[in-house]
Amino acid sequence: MTTSPLQIEDVIIAYQTLKDIVKHTPLQKDEVLSERYDANIYLKREDQQLVRSFKLRGAYYLMKTLSDEQTENGVVCASAGNHAQGVAYACRALKVPGRIFMPTTTPRQKRDQVKQFGKDYIEVVITGDTFDDSYAEAIHYQEANDMAFIHPFDNEKTIAGQGTVGMEIMNDIDENIDYLFSSIGGGGLISGLSTYVKSISPGTKIIGVEPGGAPSMKNSLAKNEVVALQEMDKFVDGAAVKQVGNITYEICRRFVDDIVLAPEGKICTTILELYNQHAIVAEPAGAMPISALDFYKDEIKGKTVVCVVSGGNNDIGRMAEMRERSMVYEGLQHYFIVNFPQRAGALREFLNDVLGPDDDITRFDYTKKNNKSIAPALVGIELADANDYPVLMERMRAEGFIVDKISADDNMFNFVL
Secondary structure: OOOOOHHHHHHHHHHHHOOOOOOOOOOOOOOOHHHHHHOOOEEEEHHHHOOOHHHHHHHHHHHOOOOOOOOOOEEEOOOOOHHHHHHHHHHHHHHHEEEEEOOOOOOOOHHHHHHHHHHHHEEEEEOOHHHHOOOOOOHHHHHHHHOOEEEOOOHHHHHHHHHHHHHHHHHHHOOOOOOOEEEEOOHHHHHHHHHHHHEEEEEEEEEEEEEEOOHHHHHHEEEHOOOOOOOOOOOOOOOOOOOOOOHHHHHHHHHHHHEEEEOHHHHHHHHHHHHHHHHOOOOOOHHHHHHHHHHHHOOOOEEEEEEOOOEEOOHHHHHHHHHHHHHHHHHOEEEEEEEEEOOOOOHHHHHHHOOOOOOOEEEEOOOOOOOOEEEEEEEEEEEEOOHHHHHHHHHHHHHEEEEOOOOOOOOOHHHHH
16 A cells, blocks of 8 residues: 555644634534434534635644745635635635635525635635636636645645644544544545544544535545546535546545535535534535435434535625525425317316425416417426325326426526526
């Protein structure tokens, strides 16, 4: 086995630098989740960090280790949001000017927070549709202006800073950890914490969680080399990365026991449950580890489990979309193209004879077509119980309605959602 590019000593040194800078976030036993999975479930609350994300740890530590000569012309970074906030905070605290490149898909809430933390020490540049687009622009600017680049994940100092999450977990828990679930974007967090945790507790299984639409690390490990995704779903903005780091790949190859792909709809369900049942505001990347518990429910029964809630920078403006995605994933929201006969009473028949007593129409787009016997309508139906779907379809057929279901794989689905 090859030597890891990071050692436990590197994390310990980072901890000594950061212990008076970052917040030692709580490790809390969650009684609701523990009862649901018949296990001891603990949440590491990095959503309560100073910038509401673990990213401050790696960003600050890397910048702190740079010399005055290296930061003379300032620093540059690329980020979908959380790393940018960490760099902005560090720029202001260390009085170092910074230029921060962010993709257009970054929620406005994160953009505003970056400016708030950095004040006059930073300049935000919005460019590209993905993190990787912003990264390319940032690298070009950094090289042209001889500035230090603060990498969000593929730097040993960044990884060591993120690893202090693992050190705090091990210091705070009084029992052996059987499973530790952590999100993966570029791989910095899971690389750092797995380096520390595996050194202290080699029997702990490290489970990485990636978005179903952006399986960068899982694909790379499967092919035994770092590979770039050709397409990806950008919904989980904090973890949608086309290509993981070379250093993080090597560490994950050594220490990560498994990677779960969490469907975006499932992540949305988890976000809503965390808010409604636990009073926790988690962003999509922060909710992923808890989303993965369902896929490990048999293995974790009776075990001690830690989930890292990596961030809580969630834009309230996205909640309607998240609810919609959750409803679709849970089988409660469905969309159809229904061909209605162009005669009086057709819609009334649909409402009376097809819809169940607890079904609700959430969308109805229809335009009467002259000189045609039938006309299509876009119909959204919300069910009270996912098991009612087969019965609904049977009633549609029995009443003679010609119906086409719009599936999640259909291009039109993006229009209705």
